Amino acid sequence: MSQHPLARLKRYDIESITRYYRFRPWLVFARAVLIVWKFAGFLLGLRADRGHTNPIRRRQRAVQLRHILTDLGPTYIKVGQALSTRPDLVHKDFLEELTRLQDQLPPFPNDIAFAIIEQELERSVSEVYQTISADPVAAASLGQVYKATLHTGEEVAVKVQRPNLLPTLTLDLHLMRWAASWLGPHLPLNLGHDLLLIVDEFGTKLFEEIDYLNEGRNAERFAAYFKGDVSVKVPSIYWRHSSRHVLTLEWINGIKLTDVERVQAAGLDISELVRIGVSSGLRQLLEFGFFHADPHPGNLFATLDGKMAYIDFGMMDQLEQHDKEILIDAVVYAVNKDYDHLTQAFVELGFLAAGTDIQPIVPAIESVLGNVMGESVADFNIKTVTDKFSELMFEYPFRVPGRFALIIRSVVTQEGVALSLDPNFRILEVAYPYVARRLLSDESPELRRRLLEVLFKDGRFQWQRLENLIQIAQIDAGFDLMPTAQLGLQYLLSEEGQFLRRKLLLALTEDDRLHTDEVRRIWNLVKGEIKPDRLWGAALGALATVWPSATALVTAFTPSEQL
Incomplete structure (x- = not known):
């Protein structure tokens, strides 16, 4: 050839x-x-x-x-x-x-596909694979996929790129x-x-996207980020049987997420699959900054043991740390209905040019989000928001920065997949507990600063916002209050926390009264999770960071059975 x-x-x-x-x-x-x-x-x-x-x-x-x-x-x-x-x-x-x-396009002839495999891998098809399907199991615009078995027994998917592409x-x-x-x-x-x-x-x-070696590297990087997450499955790459135009990867035995009947017949928990899909998408955007930019239904599978499997890593993108932080801000501003700061966040992200007069735009954003948000987080729908914003794009100087076009596609697609499984799904029911948990428990100075911005408005402590954050964070099954309490105590006792200590003392006595009702409401929220032994451990952990010598003294006088 x-x-x-x-x-x-x-x-x-x-x-x-x-x-x-x-x-x-x-x-x-x-x-x-x-x-x-x-x-x-x-x-x-x-x-x-x-x-x-x-x-x-x-x-x-x-x-x-x-x-x-x-x-x-x-x-x-x-x-x-x-x-x-x-x-x-x-x-x-x-x-x-x-x-x-x-x-999806008609497949190209098998003899051409097998000739490409042999040319790329410099071996005959029978030398590389013990068996290979007589016809492709899927065909797309850039290539087609065969199911095969290696001589070592593993079932694999073989992607072959279209000729003369x-x-x-x-x-x-x-x-x-x-x-x-x-x-x-x-x-x-x-x-x-x-x-x-x-x-x-x-x-x-x-x-x-057409460099299959690049796709393989993307898949391994993606897998490394989710290494500790047993709910997400990423196929292994067989490098010895791969090239720029042929990719051999682990075969995923699963069910397409859009096939609701088969998902239900397999006895899988649909609500749990939705949660896994949305939370893994949020982690990609807001933690790793490396995300799957093409999560359409054909690229997402439910495995028979209840995991979410991603395939096809040709279209990936990177999100910078600054953008991740501003996106977290935007979610918080939207939920708190803080439209002035939300509009400013659009400027920082590049949706509005620097220097744009945002005053006439704030009411327009409020009219869009105010109606969509309704009375609660549960009423929020990303697709509705993007539809409304597409109308604003032609009335106000909005633009979609290139780096966010794929993010929008990714989020809207994931919401669409989730809605196909659960028509009552609302993305912020998962997204906001995740953001609340990260704000309360993350050790990074940037997120700590953002938490303080949420909790203080015009110099006054927002008791209701703290209560809301804890309530919403508790929706997330992965949220553990005690490590969060330890981090908070650790920060309060540190030199850096001097400002917050002063602010909290003022907050307790604002308006010439003790805010005992607010403190009681927050205590009622958390008391079920606070066990004496864990509370003591959290206190010791905080002291160990701030005053190591004091911790040694406390430990010496602590009964051994309590440690």
Whole structure:
């Protein structure tokens, strides 16, 4: 099999791609004619629709766009999926249809797939695998999957990339860059960034996704983060049987999460699966900063022992520490209905440009979230929020930073999967207990500072907020009050906690009265979890950190059976 000159590219290289197609204008022209022909009818239809408000007509046009993107192949399927995360660029009617865009295509012939395996692994198929399925068990836009057995007995999945994929992708990216350079300045879109940069970012991600060695490394990194979590399953990679275009990984015996009947028939706890899925997604975003950016139903399985299994790690992304902290802030602001600070958080995250006058925007955000939040956290729905915000995008100077487009897609998709399992699911019922637990128990100075910001408003201690945090944190089965109490006591006794000690003493005597009722309510919340021996251990642990010598003295006079 002769290798295409561009097949040697291991990363998105603009210069190499441009140089190759500069000397092959007939390829560029033929592809451009096909693309223009496909879109011409759609654009003429949009023009004819001007002035019409018939929702059925708009929906038909959105369906037409989805079919065009599917017909144009892998690059445009990926473009449509990327646009489905950009409410600042695409109107709500089209967004809903683009979210249904699937990358499932007919499989390519087995003899070609097996020839690719042999060329890539430099061994015959029978030497690598003891058995392999006669036909692929799944086929997508970038490759297809076979079920096989190794000679050592392990069941594996074998991903084989489509042949001649790179020439198609590079030609489309070359044309997109050309179109962006000419049309970008004239497009009345709230892009927020130079259109060429958006095309290049898309190209970089696409090249990462088609490098199966990169996918294998992503899977192992993802598994390392969840090493101590027995509820999450990540397939092992068989490196000896893998290459850039062939990936052999552990076969996952499980049930797709959307197959509710099979999940129930297997006797699995649906509510627990939903909790695992949402909490693992939150950990990816807010703890690890390394997240699965394509958690669609085909990539999530329930294993027969009740675990959540992730597959397909081609599309991953990274979230910086600062962004993780601001996202935690945003959740707290939303729940506390602090819309001024929430709007400022949008500026810090890049959804609003620095220097934007946020005063007229605050009431708009309050009108959106105020109606969505309702009277309780349980009424909150991410999909409803994104739909409402997609309308605001065209009225106010909002934009979706590139680094958050995949996050939005990830969160909305996870909520969709959870709702397919449990129609009454509300994401903040899981998300806020997780955030509350992290605020109360995390040792990092950044989260400690954020906890203080939550507990104090205009210099006054917010007793109700502390009560709410403890109540909500207790919803999380993983929350243990005693380590949190030890951390709190440790901080109070430290030099750093001098400010908080003074503030708490003032809070107890604010408005010229002792706040015994507030203290009693909080005590009633926690007294069931406080056992004398554990309380003594927590106190000793705090003292050991602040005053080691004092701890030794206390320990010497403590009965041994109590230690």
